[in-house]
Amino acid sequence: MKYEQxxxxxxxxxxxxxxxGLCADCGQAFRWTENEDGSWHxxxxxxxxxxxxxxxxIIFKNTEKEAFEKIWAPYFDLDxxxxxxxxxxxxxxxxxxxxxxxxxxxxxxxxxxxxxxxIISQNNNIPxxxxxxxxxxxxxxxxxxxxxxxxxxxxxxxxLSENDLAPLRAGFRNKYILDxxxxxxxxxxxxxxxxxxxxxxxxxxxxxxxxxxAKVAECTLLYGFARMEAFPxxxxxxxxxxxxxxxxxxxxxxxxxxxxxxYLFHWRRSLDKQEGKQK
DNA sequence: AACCAGGCGCATA
DNA sequence: TATGCGCATGGT
Numbered sequence: 163m164k165y166e167q168x169x170x171x172x173x174x175x176x177x178x179x180x181x182x183g184l185c186a187d188c189g190q191a192f193r194w195t196e197n198e199d200g201s202w203h204x205x206x207x208x209x210x211x212x213x214x215x216x217x218x219x220i221i222f223k224n225t226e227k228e229a230f231e232k233i234w235a236p237y238f239d240l241d242x243x244x245x246x247x248x249x250x251x252x253x254x255x256x257x258x259x260x261x262x263x264x265x266x267x268x269x270x271x272x273x274x275x276x277x278x279x280x281i282i283s284q285n286n287n288i289p290x291x292x293x294x295x296x297x298x299x300x301x302x303x304x305x306x307x308x309x310x311x312x313x314x315x316x317x318x319x320x321x322l323s324e325n326d327l328a329p330l331r332a333g334f335r336n337k338y339i340l341d342x343x344x345x346x347x348x349x350x351x352x353x354x355x356x357x358x359x360x361x362x363x364x365x366x367x368x369x370x371x372x373x374x375x376a377k378v379a380e381c382t383l384l385y386g387f388a389r390m391e392a393f394p395x396x397x398x399x400x401x402x403x404x405x406x407x408x409x410x411x412x413x414x415x416x417x418x419x420x421x422x423x424x425y426l427f428h429w430r431r432s433l434d435k436q437e438g439k440q441k
Numbered sequence: 442a443a444c445c446a447g448g449c450g451c452a453t454a
Numbered sequence: 455t456a457t458g459c460g461c462a463t464g465g466t
Contacts, residue, residue, distance in 0.1 A: 189447065280447075287446040287465055294463095333462025338449085375449050396447035427447075 163240055165230060172222040172230040179244035181265025182215045188428040190385050191269050192279055192292045193299070193313070206237055207272065210310050239267050239388070247421055253412040256422055259429035266424055269385060273353045274346065275313045276386025277368070280378045281338045297330045320347035338373025345371055361389055384420040393419040398430050 164176040186194035186202045194204040201214035201223070211234065212223040222230055235241070244267055248260040271279075278298075283291050295313075302314035302322070320343040327336040345351045351371065356364050361383065368379040377394055384392035393411070395403070403410075415422040 283446090284448040285446060285461080286448090286463085289465060290446080290463070331463060333464095334449090334460095335462080373449065377448060381447070394447070397445090398447065431447095 163235075165227075167227045170224050172225045172227055172234075174220040174222065174230075175218060177220065177240070179248065179265055180220065180238065180240070180267060181263075182213045182220060182238075184263055184266045184428075185238065185269055188263070188266055188424065189288055189431070190424060191271060192288070192295045205306060205310050205312060206233055208304065208306060208312050209233055210306055237270055239270050242267070244421070247418050248425075250414055250418075251412075251422065252414050255406050256412070256415070256425065259425040262432070263425055263428050266428060268388065268390065268421055268424060270388045271385050272313070273356070273382070273386035274316050277342055277371075277374070277378075277382045278313075278316075278319075278339060280381040280385070281342060281371075281373050282332055282335055283381070284335065284373070284375075284378060286335075294330050294332045294335075301329060316343040316346040319343035335373060338371070341372040342374070357387060361391065364389070384423075390418045390420045393423055396427070398427050399423060402426050402430050 163174065165172055165174040167173075182202050183196065183200075185191075186204065187196070191204075194202050197203055197212060199214070201212045201221075203210070203212050205211070209229055211225055214221045214223065222234055225234070248264075251257055251260060279291070279295060282294050282298075286294075299311040299313055302318055303311035304314075305311055319339065322340065322343075324336045324340065327339060330336070332339065346353065351367060356367055359367060364383055364387070365376070365379045368374050368382055369376070374382070377396055380392045380394035383389040384394060393399075411419060411422065
């Protein structure tokens with residue numbers, strides 16, 4: 163990986179297996195938006211960015227080198243060799259998924275945002291999840307500029323009531339959001355502690371929160387705690403497992419099940435979309 | 442206009 | 455431990 167400061171931007175060259183648009187819009191994060199010129203707009207830890215991917219370079223607009231190193235490089239998991247990981251998949255379906263969607267990476271999101279987002283995701287569809295999260299940020303996040311809001315802190319949410327959350331139109335999930343925020347805010351559950359736990363224990367800890375079952379816990383561990391061995395099974399992955407892997411995931415995914423999952427998830431959904439278009 | 446969505450809690454057996 | 459139901463809301 164090579165990058166340099168050019169004017170006010172950071173320009174990244176010599177990278178592999180990194181497609182910003184795919185990372186931003188493959189169902190793991192819900193707050194990125196595409197600009198008209200094809201660049202991607204978002205904010206993490208209060209920093210906004212626009213990212214333009216060209217043929218041989220990726221431009222992080224209006225970004226200092228320090229912010230790139232502290233925020234964006236870790237966020238896009240740039241130190242991990244996805245090329246190597248994908249090459250290790252010696253299974254035809256996985257190879258196919260990795261070829262079709264080359265450049266997907268697991269985003270290292272903030273733990274609370276991942277937790278809260280995937281609580282909202284349950285029995286819900288992606289467009290609506292995005293809408294609810296947008297309203298959550300606009301209602302309770304910090305205003306960063308004219309049209310950007312941060313993801314609200316759990317301390318802020320913990321002060322609210324179910325009534326306050328009603329405008330989000332998250333339905334039965336409101337009480338789950340509140341329970342999660344309160345448990346974190348009171349220190350009943352500690353993000354730093356979960357970071358250090360073995361994964362089995364971390365799962366149990368997260369599942370103490372109302373509305374966090376096996377699936378949401380697994381998503382939180384994968385996207386919020388960068389536990390690549392976490393393997394969320396939603397309706398799509400359930401389909402994949404019964405259709406393609408009735409005897410379980412192939413051995414080659416060991417330790418990076420979550421990465422395999424992300425490719426398979428996106429691939430399987432794309433097949434349904436294609437079919438829908440044809441009639 | 443039904444069916445379904447990156448599930449979970451709860452009751453029942 | 456295992457199964458089944460209801461849930462708020464609205465996208466397709």
